[in-house]
Amino acid sequence: MIKYYSINGEIVPKEKAMIGIDDLIVTRGYGVFDYFRVFNGKPAFIEDHLxxxxxxxxxxGLEIPYSRAELTTKIKEVVAANEMDKCGVKVILTGxxxxxxxxxxxxxILMMVSELATYPDSYYTNGIKLMAYQYTRETPYTKTTNYLxxxxxxxxxKEAEAMDVLYHDGTYISESARSNFFIFDHNNTLITPDRDALKGITRKQVLAIAKDHFNVEVRPLTVxxxxAAKEAFMTSSSKAVLPVRQVDFWxxxxxxxxxxxxxxxRLFEEHLEQYLANH
Amino acid sequence: MIKYYSINGEIVPKEKAMIGIDDLIVTRGYGVFDYFRVFNGKPAFIEDHLxxxxxxxxxxGLEIPYSRAELTTKIKEVVAANEMDKCGVKVILTGxxxxxxxxxxxxxILMMVSELATYPDSYYTNGIKLMAYQYTRETPYTKTTNYLxxxxxxxxxKEAEAMDVLYHDGTYISESARSNFFIFDHNNTLITPDRDALKGITRKQVLAIAKDHFNVEVRPLTVxxxxAAKEAFMTSSSKAVLPVRQVDFWxxxxxxxxxxxxxxxRLFEEHLEQYLANH
Structure with missing residues (x-):
């Protein structure tokens, strides 16, 4: 069970983790964050997340009040306080x-520890459905707290019986709400959008792994x-590689x-295990 | 001096007005608000704001935990606690x-009392400059906390020596960041955009006043x-009617x-005085 969060580097009981309502993250939605999984005290791909x-x-235009080393120490402290084998950590920087x-x-600077999100096994064995939605995030390359x-x-x-959305601008696919999107075409080329999509950390790792096995293209991807794709999947820190079986009616x-x-x-799971073994 | 805010209807010292960092307004920028001025305990145009x-x-999809009457009472309570002749009140509803x-x-539900914003007299005598900026708010008809x-x-x-922005989509003008925008054309017709612009309360009052004096059009307004406008101004609860003398280099x-x-x-000031006298 999660017992502790951290506020400005100080570990506090979760129920006392509060901020003043004058903070610009409350009044004006001005803030950024990152999220990663932690296994046995080791934050996965922490360098990329930082x-x-x-x-x-x-x-x-916000200044992080800690050096990278201090930030890593503070993260490890709040994880250790919660005594969990595995967890998720969200680090928020407010206005x-x-x-x-x-x-x-x-x-x-706020640090929130959470149980790892779990998804039904069927998501990974049968794939999930996405709902296409015309929308481009305002600051697509920045991980802001805006999820309005x-x-x-x-x-x-939910009514579309979809698990999540797939954003597009009418012509090009960009990303899902909290995940990146990939397809394989019928030549087994792996393609993921480069425009209006967050530079996901799992995306980065998957691209690095994939290049030894497939032809890889990072470029505008049309609807x-x-x-017409042969295969599709999404990636995120909490979902890893999650197959997509359907988008709307296709x-x-x-x-x-x-x-x-x-x-x-399979390759991503092996890569994550190797990362954790080496850190 | 502001001493008290209110959290879920309870009056608390300003420095103790806090919310838990798990609130969706912090983690996901999910919240709405309204803002109005209060003179001698009377909130101006409160019915419209509510x-x-x-x-x-x-x-x-959020439910306000109070009836309208309760909400009005809670607003008046936090205003009274601060013992100010005039002030601004922001009411925020979080996710x-x-x-x-x-x-x-x-x-x-959070209520924050503030000193009334004051602008230099020169803004009203000489007008202000706006910087044109291509942008449309994500939910232009809803007053969300998103000001990223x-x-x-x-x-x-600031570098453009402008006071604020004027949003457009390349063809049509919509609004400023926290204000509505109006022009008079050379036939003395008053025009304000109807698309992608917040339904401002001062805008509404000004339109009501103006129709007895001018031809008024609420319709798409092109860049x-x-x-080519003869006159221009902006409206907001804190700025009232503020003349615009320049947009970029025009x-x-x-x-x-x-x-x-x-x-x-002048007519708006008289209208406000009349409102306050009658309430």
Whole structure:
């Protein structure tokens, strides 16, 4: 059970982890975050997550109050306090207490530990369905806390019997709400969008693994190509490699998970185990 | 000096007004708000603000924990606690504590009292400059807490020596970051955009006043028409009617505030005084 969070580096009981309502993350939705899984005290691919977190902060003109080494130590401290074999950690950097109600103050840094999200086995054996939705995130390359649109349309997604959305702009696919998207075409080329998509850490790792086994293309991906795909899957820190069997009414590979995707699922798990063994 | 805020209807010292960091307004930017001015304990145009607040909540699928009458009482209580002749009040409805980290919980309602924003007299006598910026808010008819983009470009606005932005989509003008936008054309017709613009309360009041004095059109407004305007101004609860003398490099009416705008500034002040006298 989660007992502790951390506020500005201080470990506090979860129920006392609070911030003042003047913080710009409350009043103006101004903040960035990152999320990663931790196994036996080891945060997976932490270097990549810290790179992205620092970049997100920079994009919003916010200064992280710690060095990278200090940040890593603080993360490990809050994980250790909760005494869990595995967990998720969310690190949020806020816009800070504003004197004007609009301009950023000194950022607050929040660390939240959570149970690892678990998804039904059937998601991985049968694949999941996505609902296509025309939308582009305002700051697609920055991991901000803005999730207004996907939360607002949650009922629509549920009614479509989909697990999540697949964002597009009418012509090009970008990403899912909290995951990256990939297809294999009929030449077994792996393709993932480069435009309007977050630079996911699992995406990065999967691309690195895949290049030894497949032809890989990182480039604009059209809706048409996706409809004609041989296989499809999504990636995220919490979902790893998750097969996609259907987008709206188009079934991919007749709704059967492809062999290439199965291979990447296995290779990614091995890669993660190797990472953890070496760190 | 502001001493008290209110959290879920309870008056608390400002420095103790806090919420748990699990609230969806912190983790996912999910929340709505409204803001109004209060004079001698009387919230200006409160019925309109509560209408909009209730509508914003509905748009995000959030339930306000009070009836309208209770909400009004709670607002007056926190205003009275601060013993100020005039002040601003922001009422925020949050996405609430989420068990999943993504789906809304029971909303928290936050009330923040502030000193009234004051702008230099020169803004009203000489008008202000806006910086044109291509952007459409994600949920333009809902008053959400998402102000990522205008805060992120604050330095750009400052470097342009502008006071604020004027959003457009390449063809049509929509609104400013926290204000509505109006022009007078050379036939003295008052025009304000109807698309992608928040239904401002001062906008509503100004439109109601103006129709006895001018031909009024609420319709799509092009960038071209704005460049050729005879006069321009913006409206908001904190700014009332504020003349615009320039957008980027185009000076409106050679940079001189027009007589129609002056008339509306005066009429709005009289209208507000009358409202307060009758409530």
């Amino acid at each position: 790179d992205r977190f620092q970049n997100s902060a920079k994009e919003l 800070g207490y504003s004197t004007t109600g609009f301009s950023p103050g000194t950022p607050n 649109v996907p939360i607002q349309i949650a009922n629509e997604i 048409k190509e996706t409809m 079934r991919i590979n007749k709704g059967v998970i492809g062999e290439n995707t199965k291979k990447l699922m | 209408d909009r607040f209730q509508n914003s909540a509905k748009e995000l 609430g504590y989420s068990t999943t980290g993504f789906s809304p919980g029971t909303p928290n 983009v205008p805060i992120q470009i604050a330095n750009e606005i 071209k028409e704005t460049m 000076r409106i009416n050679k940079g001189v505030i027009g007589e129609n705008t002056k008339k509306l500034m």
